[in-house]
Amino acid sequence: MGLSASERAKQQEETQFLERGVSLWQDAWHRLLRNRMAVAGLIFVGILIFCALTADFLPPYSYREADYENTRIGPRWPDHIFGTDKLGRDVFSRVWWGTRVSLTVAVVGSLTSLIIGVTYGAISGYLGGRIDNLMMRFVDVMYGFPTLLFIILIMVVLPSENAIQGMINIFIAIGVVGWMGMARLIRGQFLSLREKEFVLAAKMVGASHARIIARHLLPNSLGPAIVALTLGIPGLILTEATLSFIGLGVPPPIPSWGQMVSEGWRGLRATPHLTIFPGLAITLTMLAFNFLGDGLRDALDPTMRGTALVRAARRKRRKARRAAARAAKA
Amino acid sequence: MQRFIIRRILWNIPVLILISMVTFGMMQIVPGGPFTAGASGRPIPPEIRAHMMAKYGLDKPVWQQYLNYMGRLILHFDFGPSLRRPGRTVNQMLFGGNFLVDVLREHLRDEFGTAASSMTFAEPPGLFDSRALVVKTSGEPVAYIYITWADRFEAVKRFLTLAPVMVSAQVGLVSIALALLIGIPLGIISALKQNTWIDYIAMFISMLGVSIPNFILGIGLILIFALWLGWLPTYGWGESWKQVIMPAITLGTGGMAFIARLTRASMLEVIRADYIRTARAKGLAERVVILRHALKNSLIPVTTVLGPMMAAWLTGSFLVEWVFSIGGIGKFFVSAVTDRDYTLIMGTILIYSTALVLFNLAVDIAYGFIDPRIRFD
Numbered sequence: 001m002g003l004s005a006s007e008r009a010k011q012q013e014e015t016q017f018l019e020r021g022v023s024l025w026q027d028a029w030h031r032l033l034r035n036r037m038a039v040a041g042l043i044f045v046g047i048l049i050f051c052a053l054t055a056d057f058l059p060p061y062s063y064r065e066a067d068y069e070n071t072r073i074g075p076r077w078p079d080h081i082f083g084t085d086k087l088g089r090d091v092f093s094r095v096w097w098g099t100r101v102s103l104t105v106a107v108v109g110s111l112t113s114l115i116i117g118v119t120y121g122a123i124s125g126y127l128g129g130r131i132d133n134l135m136m137r138f139v140d141v142m143y144g145f146p147t148l149l150f151i152i153l154i155m156v157v158l159p160s161e162n163a164i165q166g167m168i169n170i171f172i173a174i175g176v177v178g179w180m181g182m183a184r185l186i187r188g189q190f191l192s193l194r195e196k197e198f199v200l201a202a203k204m205v206g207a208s209h210a211r212i213i214a215r216h217l218l219p220n221s222l223g224p225a226i227v228a229l230t231l232g233i234p235g236l237i238l239t240e241a242t243l244s245f246i247g248l249g250v251p252p253p254i255p256s257w258g259q260m261v262s263e264g265w266r267g268l269r270a271t272p273h274l275t276i277f278p279g280l281a282i283t284l285t286m287l288a289f290n291f292l293g294d295g296l297r298d299a300l301d302p303t304m305r306g307t308a309l310v311r312a313a314r315r316k317r318r319k320a321r322r323a324a325a326r327a328a329k330a
Numbered sequence: 331m332q333r334f335i336i337r338r339i340l341w342n343i344p345v346l347i348l349i350s351m352v353t354f355g356m357m358q359i360v361p362g363g364p365f366t367a368g369a370s371g372r373p374i375p376p377e378i379r380a381h382m383m384a385k386y387g388l389d390k391p392v393w394q395q396y397l398n399y400m401g402r403l404i405l406h407f408d409f410g411p412s413l414r415r416p417g418r419t420v421n422q423m424l425f426g427g428n429f430l431v432d433v434l435r436e437h438l439r440d441e442f443g444t445a446a447s448s449m450t451f452a453e454p455p456g457l458f459d460s461r462a463l464v465v466k467t468s469g470e471p472v473a474y475i476y477i478t479w480a481d482r483f484e485a486v487k488r489f490l491t492l493a494p495v496m497v498s499a500q501v502g503l504v505s506i507a508l509a510l511l512i513g514i515p516l517g518i519i520s521a522l523k524q525n526t527w528i529d530y531i532a533m534f535i536s537m538l539g540v541s542i543p544n545f546i547l548g549i550g551l552i553l554i555f556a557l558w559l560g561w562l563p564t565y566g567w568g569e570s571w572k573q574v575i576m577p578a579i580t581l582g583t584g585g586m587a588f589i590a591r592l593t594r595a596s597m598l599e600v601i602r603a604d605y606i607r608t609a610r611a612k613g614l615a616e617r618v619v620i621l622r623h624a625l626k627n628s629l630i631p632v633t634t635v636l637g638p639m640m641a642a643w644l645t646g647s648f649l650v651e652w653v654f655s656i657g658g659i660g661k662f663f664v665s666a667v668t669d670r671d672y673t674l675i676m677g678t679i680l681i682y683s684t685a686l687v688l689f690n691l692a693v694d695i696a697y698g699f700i701d702p703r704i705r706f707d
Contacts, residue, residue: 037534141348148667149353149675153360238543242649245545246664265549265653269557276553279546286541294537 028223031299038295044288051099059093064253072271083273085263091274094255095281101256102237102285105171109236110229112175117182118225122213124183125190136187139180147177151243167250174239178232185228189221223300230293234286241282257282335695342687349683350676354396357667357675363388364413364670386413388672399676409680410673420677424659426493430455430485434462434475457482495681497567498646498658504574505582505643506636513586514632517593518625524598532590539587548580548653565655573654581650585639589632596628603627626700633700637693641686645678 032038055063060079067088075083082091124135154173160166193199194217202212241258243249250256257278264274365379374382383389387398402408409420421427434455438446448467455462455477464472490496513536520532542550555576556564566573600606601624609619646660659678666674 037537141345141352148664149356149360149679152667153356156361234541241543242545246648246652248664248668261546261549268549268553272553272557275549279550283542283546286543287538290537290541 028296028299032295035295035298037291038299041288041291041295044284045292048099048103048285048288051096052103055097055100059090059096061090061093063089063094063097063255065089065093072267072274074271075273082277083271085260085271085274086267091260091277094260095257095277098255098257098260098278098281099285101167101250101254102240102282104167105174105236105240106233106289108168108171109175109178109240110233112172113179113182113232114225114229116176116179118186118218120179121183121186121188122190122218125187126194126209126213126217128191128194132187132191136184139183142180148248150177152248163251163254167254170243170249171236171240174236174243177239178236181232182225182228185224186221189224190217193217193220227293227297227300230289230296233289233293237282237286237289331698335691338691338694342691345687346680346683350400350680351396353676353679354399355392357670357672358392360670362670364672366670386411399673403680409677412671412674414669414671414674420673423662423674424493424495424677424681426489426495428454429488429492430457430477430481432488433481433484434477437475437481438464457485491568494657494659495645497656498651498660499644501567501577501581501650501656501658502640502643502646504578505585506640508578508582509585509589509639510632512582513589514593514629516586516590518597518620518628520590521594521597521601521628522620529594533594536587536590539583540591542583544580544584544647545649545653547583548576548650551576551579552653567654567656567658577650577654577656580653581643581647585643588635592631592635593628596631597624600624600628630697630700633693633696637690638686640689641682645682645685 032042067084067090069088070080070084071088072086073080073084075081080090080092082095084090085094120135120139124132151170151173154176155166155169158169158172160169199212199216202216207215240249240256241261244256244258245262247259247262250259252259260278261275261282264271264278268275363383365374365382367373380389387395390398399410402410407421409424412418412420412423415423431451431454434451435446438449442449449464449472450467452463452465452471459477461474461476464475466472516532516536520529523529552564555562562572562576563570567577601620606619606624609623610616614623646658646663648660648664650656651658651660659681662674662678663682665671666678
């Protein structure tokens with residue numbers, strides 16, 4: 001190899017840099033922070049979490065507080081900055097409370113599809129063979145299935161004593177519908193991982209099936225699972241908003257953005273603010289989660305591993321060289 | 331190839347039967363039935379309900395109901411009566427009834443004037459009958475009316491333009507054309523200009539397109555272009571070209587954005603392949619390299635998503651048809667389920683799953699043309 005001395009030095013530096021033991025997660029985190037849109041998404045999601053946590057005491061009004069003297073007023077500074085709806089409820093406070101619904105569906109739906117999908121996919125992928133084939137054909141049939149009928153069925157089957165419980169049931173139903181993608185992903189990961197040498201090594205030293213799954217296969221499938229989970233969140237939020245929009249979702253008076261749009265758009269000409277603000281809230285939330293998920297995927301993509309840090313190291317070196325040159329001139 | 335296609339078509343039959351069985355069983359498990367509440371929402375007394383159930387054969391065991399339903403469907407292409415809309419059949423709601431009757435009725439009106447309103451046909455005329463017997467409501471025969479080719483063409487034309495299935499298919503077709511014609515070029519351009527501002531803008535737009543729920547996009551378009559600017563009508567379909575624009579954008583944007591991202595990703599992969607380097611090394615023009623060598627292979631993922639997408643879009647989008655008041659079949663996908671209109675649920679699900687199966691088959695066949703290396707046997 002005809003490498004010049006400087007090139008060889010450069011390579012050595014890079015390998016040293018990588019050998020310093022940067023974990024996958026550290027590396028991914030650095031790469032995520034370099035993606036501007038992903039950081040913007042992350043900050044927006046942080047704001048949403050803050051809004052959801054403080055929805056009970058920070059907003060100027062409660063979500064159900066009606067003011068019959070001031071109904072359907074447009075955005076007005078400073079008391080109703082997003083206006084009020086037909087009952088005189090403050091739209092700003094209701095949109096604020098709505099973050100809670102959207103984030104809850106994200107969490108509950110993700111957990112549901114994660115639990116079912118990982119269990120199913122792990123069994124299918126680990127066992128392989130005929131059972132795997134059978135289990136995957138079942139997933140295929142589930143794909144071609146009427147989602148709405150399924151969601152209604154689950155909603156009715158789960159017991160609910162109050163509105164909040166009913167809301168959670170809807171979210172579980174939404175998650176149950178989305179498990180198939182996760183199952184396929186985990187199964188694919190398991191199928192390829194279980195043929196790897198380190199699994200064989202683990203078997204050689206007498207590790208049990210449970211240990212191989214829990215300590216070797218699952219951790220190695222975690223990256224793609226997290227990416228799929230993040231990228232699946234917009235879908236969950238969209239399903240909730242759509243269900244609420246068509247009147248099958250979160251029951252009023254709990255303010256869900258989809259339901260607010262559905263109440264507002266009939267009076268679109270006279271009171272567009274009733275539609276615009278919750279509509280913007282849904283769109284921005286979906287956008288934030290999409291950018292975050294996209295950034296996570298790029299950051300966790302194993303084929304890209306190391307490049308960001310290598311690039312950062314190169315930049316640092318270039319800067320140092322330039323500083324040295326400046327110093328030499330002076 | 332032919333053997334593969336035939337085998338795939340045959341394989342789809344048990345799949346469809348399985349879907350019909352599961353749907354039939356599941357809608358019966360869901361609590362509530364078509365007759366638990368009347369049109370006004372008041373509960374129906376149990377005696378009356380039992381009578382109605384018996385009338386529609388819902389008191390029989392489920393397997394018997396299923397066999398009756400499938401028998402009628404396969405032998406007569408009869409989807410049965412709607413359980414929630416008395417006097418309407420599911421065939422009418424989905425396919426818009428018998429358009430030949432309408433055409434012949436117009437002839438009767440020309441012939442007999444107002445007297446035609448008291449006349450009907452002894453039997454509903456079929457498309458390939460040569461004549462139909464016209465009778466008075468009392469049953470007394472009046473005359474034969476002969477069916478000409480012009481009448482048949484007129485009936486087919488009306489079916490293609492007016493039938494709810496076809497209205498939904500038209501909306502879907504325009505949207506898919508939009509999604510492909512904008513999405514693929516957008517993806518190619520941003521892949522070729524990777525990491526330039528063109529790429530960033532194109533990808534930001536497509537991210538926005540993926541993120542905005544289509545009902546919100548539709549309402550937003552109505553607000554801006556219909557209410558504020560007054561350029562486009564707020565609702566309807568099939569009367570003016572202006573009515574096409576907003577529904578097509580509403581339905582097409584999500585798919586367009588998705589296709590753009592998909593095309594970009596696979597294009598990026600393909601243009602790094604060895605055979606592209608070979609093509610460039612041969613001295614081929616860049617345009618030829620991209621359009622002849624790279625594009626074809628980068629379209630395979632797009633083709634894959636096109637199958638389910640076409641099935642979903644051509645059978646009607648509930649949200650788009652609701653927001654723009656379009657008379658397609660998309661709205662039945664929700665209303666049938668909430669009404670527990672069993673026959674209508676089966677009708678919509680069967681149309682959708684048949685479309686899904688057929689388009690997936692079409693995709694598999696298309697693979698063979700795009701990439702001759704893909705073989706099936």
